[in-house]
Amino acid sequence: MTTPEPQERGLAAAGLSLRRGARMVLEDVDLRLLPGERLAVVGPNGAGKSSLLRTLSGELRPTAGAVSLDGRPLGALDPRELARRRAVLPQDLELSLPLRVDAVVALGLLPHAGRLSAAAERAAVGAALRAVGAEALAGRDATTLSGGERQRVHLARCLAQLSPGPEAGARYLLLDEPTSALDLRHQAEVLAQARALSRAGTGVLAVLHDLNMAAAWADRVAVLDGGRLRALGAPAAVLCPSLLSCVWGCAIESLPRADGGPPLLISPVLRAPAA
Amino acid sequence: MSGLAVGEGARALPTTGPGRGAVGLGLLGAGAALAAGAGLCFGALPITAGELWQIAAAGPTTAPVGLETAATVVWSLRLPRVLLGLAVGAALAGAGATLQGVFRNPLADPGVVGASAGAALGAALVIVLPRAPVALAPAAAVLLDLIGVPGAAFAGAAAAGLLALRLGRRGGQTRVSELLLVGVALNALCGAGLGLLMAISDEVALRDLSFWMLGALGGATWPVVGLTLPVVTIGLALTLPLAPSLDALALGEGPAAHLGVRVERVKAVGLSLSAALVGVAVAAAGMIGFVGLAAPHLVRLLLGPSHRLGLPGSALLGAGLLVAADTLARLALAPVELPVGVLTTLLGAPLFFGLLLRDRRAGGAT
Numbered sequence: 001m002t003t004p005e006p007q008e009r010g011l012a013a014a015g016l017s018l019r020r021g022a023r024m025v026l027e028d029v030d031l032r033l034l035p036g037e038r039l040a041v042v043g044p045n046g047a048g049k050s051s052l053l054r055t056l057s058g059e060l061r062p063t064a065g066a067v068s069l070d071g072r073p074l075g076a077l078d079p080r081e082l083a084r085r086r087a088v089l090p091q092d093l094e095l096s097l098p099l100r101v102d103a104v105v106a107l108g109l110l111p112h113a114g115r116l117s118a119a120a121e122r123a124a125v126g127a128a129l130r131a132v133g134a135e136a137l138a139g140r141d142a143t144t145l146s147g148g149e150r151q152r153v154h155l156a157r158c159l160a161q162l163s164p165g166p167e168a169g170a171r172y173l174l175l176d177e178p179t180s181a182l183d184l185r186h187q188a189e190v191l192a193q194a195r196a197l198s199r200a201g202t203g204v205l206a207v208l209h210d211l212n213m214a215a216a217w218a219d220r221v222a223v224l225d226g227g228r229l230r231a232l233g234a235p236a237a238v239l240c241p242s243l244l245s246c247v248w249g250c251a252i253e254s255l256p257r258a259d260g261g262p263p264l265l266i267s268p269v270l271r272a273p274a275a
Numbered sequence: 276m277s278g279l280a281v282g283e284g285a286r287a288l289p290t291t292g293p294g295r296g297a298v299g300l301g302l303l304g305a306g307a308a309l310a311a312g313a314g315l316c317f318g319a320l321p322i323t324a325g326e327l328w329q330i331a332a333a334g335p336t337t338a339p340v341g342l343e344t345a346a347t348v349v350w351s352l353r354l355p356r357v358l359l360g361l362a363v364g365a366a367l368a369g370a371g372a373t374l375q376g377v378f379r380n381p382l383a384d385p386g387v388v389g390a391s392a393g394a395a396l397g398a399a400l401v402i403v404l405p406r407a408p409v410a411l412a413p414a415a416a417v418l419l420d421l422i423g424v425p426g427a428a429f430a431g432a433a434a435a436g437l438l439a440l441r442l443g444r445r446g447g448q449t450r451v452s453e454l455l456l457v458g459v460a461l462n463a464l465c466g467a468g469l470g471l472l473m474a475i476s477d478e479v480a481l482r483d484l485s486f487w488m489l490g491a492l493g494g495a496t497w498p499v500v501g502l503t504l505p506v507v508t509i510g511l512a513l514t515l516p517l518a519p520s521l522d523a524l525a526l527g528e529g530p531a532a533h534l535g536v537r538v539e540r541v542k543a544v545g546l547s548l549s550a551a552l553v554g555v556a557v558a559a560a561g562m563i564g565f566v567g568l569a570a571p572h573l574v575r576l577l578l579g580p581s582h583r584l585g586l587p588g589s590a591l592l593g594a595g596l597l598v599a600a601d602t603l604a605r606l607a608l609a610p611v612e613l614p615v616g617v618l619t620t621l622l623g624a625p626l627f628f629g630l631l632l633r634d635r636r637a638g639g640a641t
Contacts, residue, residue: 034340054529057533058532058533059529059532059533065451078535078538079535080535080537082535083534083535084532084535086533086632087533088530090527090529090530090533092527094526094527095526096380096524096525096527097522097525097581098580099522099525099580099581100579103522103581104526105536107522107523107526108534110519110520110535110536111534111535113519121321136483160487161534187288251496265390
């Protein structure tokens with residue numbers, strides 16, 4: 001495989017539009033997830049965040065525009081080759097068979113079938129479960145897990161999917177609200193895990209609801225509004241109260257932090273009630 | 276954060292190593308062989324295991340002294356019947372396991388989703404309609420029976436399966452209620468078609484048709500076995516490579532595609548193979564219900580939910596179950612022979628009710 005030109009690297013959306021029924025869910029979105037980068041996608045409900053992720057992953061075919069991986073259109077890639085290089089954690093996690101947790105994580109190795117020994121597969125499954133702190137769940141029936149346990153187990157499946165290497169080209173991980181069902185400790189641990197992956201060269205895109213979390217975790221933040229990309233850049237530049245208040249349609253304030261970190265963004269819920 | 280779920284009563288499941296799977300499949304195979312042996316020995320003319328051994332050793336062309344009648348019974352009646360039972364049972368159970376994977380639903384039995392009825396209607400069309408024009412060439416009629424009937428049964432099963440897959444889904448998911456409703460409609464439609472054909476058919480065709488309504492292995496002859504057994508063997512062998520993809524499909528169609536599974540192709544191949552298996556099974560033995568539901572269900576209990584063991588295990592168990600059921604059906608009301616389809620439905624229907632109740636208690640999410 002030839003190394004892609006520097007300007008072609010990454011998982012890139014060019015002029016991406018998606019129509020579902022009569023509604024334009026995405027309109028003319030340009031976005032490039034670079035190897036080793038952490039990109040947070042934020043936006044109000046219905047802004048098209050999940051649709052963007054599902055189009056970037058190849059699950060939905062764009063109405064206009066194209067998605068490419070290191071310069072090659074997604075459609076030109078063999079599905080298994082694509083699966084070895086990009087994993088997806090969807091928002092809705094379902095399972096129609098009572099598979100054991102370790103068997104669910106082992107499904108992540110499906111695109112590598114025939115390339116790993118049984119021992120290497122077991123090791124990869126164990127490492128992935130440890131990475132999300134779920135090794136104690138390995139023998140459980142995966143259909144009996146709580147929401148948070150399920151989210152971590154499926155993240156482990158994604159980690160297993162990207163773990164075998166080395167192979168030419170960078171790897172990409174797409175996470176749709178990976179912390180929505182997690183308590184505070186597990187939120188921090190999952191995002192730390194995603195950070196470690198990005199430091200090892202994987203490009204990580206995460207749809208996040210918590211703006212402070214996005215500011216603290218991401219290298220760049222993309223703000224989606226009504227299917228359009230309203231802003232894209234460093235958290236400090238993008239997450240300014242005026243833009244956010246305009247996009248979310250409510251007053252969002254920022255509060256400086258004593259430790260000099262990025263200012264906290266305060267939702268209207270937290271404001272003291274008017275006297 | 277280790278030990279998180281221990282306090283929550285982490286339910287330890289039995290470990291499923293590769294060794295355990297091989298042992299389980301071996302046991303199911305041994306059970307099928309045992310059922311076949313019993314099917315050869317039991318009947319109106321009882322034959323002991325020792326006599327059976329002598330008859331087998333003498334070969335199909337000669338008979339041991341004193342066992343001439345028994346040898347004829349074994350070679351021309353019981354052996355083709357047992358082999359057909361093994362093939363039909365394996366085909367129905369293998370098709371059931373495959374369909375359940377494709378539909379992502381443990382209730383998707385070939386009979387429930389209407390595939391068996393579709394196959395029966397296809398087969399009946401060939402039996403009844405062209406008989407008059409083809410009457411001029413007896414050789415053509417024989418060929419039509421042997422190839423045309425299973426071919427039409429395959430087409431009927433495929434059409435019904437496709438309809439069930441299309442109509443029983445909403446938003447990429449197959450729901451029990453919708454699947455069952457489509458099955459009810461397809462079964463009613465095909466039943467009406469069969470009734471119409473019976474009304475316009477002559478007496479010979481009518482006798483042939485009533486055989487389809489009940490499902491029985493009494494029509495087992497060597498030519499039928501010769502066609503059915505190879506098709507079933509090849510069809511089942513072709514389903515095995517689908518197992519990892521069907522496991523991944525349990526995550527949903529989107530996530531399976533993210534793992535590199537060509538979802539549409541897997542569904543098309545799985546449905547076609549199931550239709551072929553149901554088609555030859557129905558063409559040879561009529562509508563035999565609930566084998567395709569019971570065998571995969573029992574195998575999931577014995578060997579776990581993965582299709583890697585589930586597909587071959589279901590085929591082996593289905594083969595053994597149907598031969599055992601047929602032997603029981605021959606003996607139960609002797610000298611009257613109970614059609615085996617009646618017996619499998621009597622035993623299988625309560626299991627189906629049980630699964631439905633369990634599904635409802637679980638919230639009916641499937």
